Amino acid sequence: MKIIKITHVYGKIAYLPWEDEYPLLEYGSPDFFGQLEDFEKNIHIIFEERKDNIDQAKQLISDAQKIFFLGFGYADENLQALDFNRLIHQGSKIYGTGLGLTESERRKIESKLRGKKLEIVSERFTIDDCDSVMLLRKYL
Numbered sequence: 001m002k003i004i005k006i007t008h009v010y011g012k013i014a015y016l017p018w019e020d021e022y023p024l025l026e027y028g029s030p031d032f033f034g035q036l037e038d039f040e041k042n043i044h045i046i047f048e049e050r051k052d053n054i055d056q057a058k059q060l061i062s063d064a065q066k067i068f069f070l071g072f073g074y075a076d077e078n079l080q081a082l083d084f085n086r087l088i089h090q091g092s093k094i095y096g097t098g099l100g101l102t103e104s105e106r107r108k109i110e111s112k113l114r115g116k117k118l119e120i121v122s123e124r125f126t127i128d129d130c131d132s133v134m135l136l137r138k139y140l
Contacts (some may be wrong), residue, residue: 097130105129
């Protein structure tokens with residue numbers, strides 16, 4: 001897990017053991033609810049300032065050959081904040097979860113991700129009807 005760069009645009013509750021950062025949250029921790037007040041400051045909502053996470057995500061998108069969206073809502077506001085359409089390039093291969101979405105809904109998301117970059121063919125986009133773990137197992 002240490003070699004996979006994961007960016008949480010809205011932050012995250014806490015760090016996991018392999019991240020060697022604090023605050024640390026052990027998976028299945030029984031005192032999770034007792035720590036909620038400590039963790040809530042680490043999460044941001046869509047309209048809050050998220051400059052550091054956004055800048056980091058933009059750089060990763062710009063450099064990446066493979067991009068995975070896990071549990072991502074594909075909201076226009078998120079894609080615009082990431083400047084996704086401008087940053088993806090011909091060499092990018094994009095994978096995303098689309099659990100429970102119809103084929104038509106998945107095609108709309110692919111179109112939204114591509115934006116006006118028609119040179120990036122639809123074969124470079126895979127929005128799959130699966131959860132995050134299965135997506136990574138299939139395409140990583």
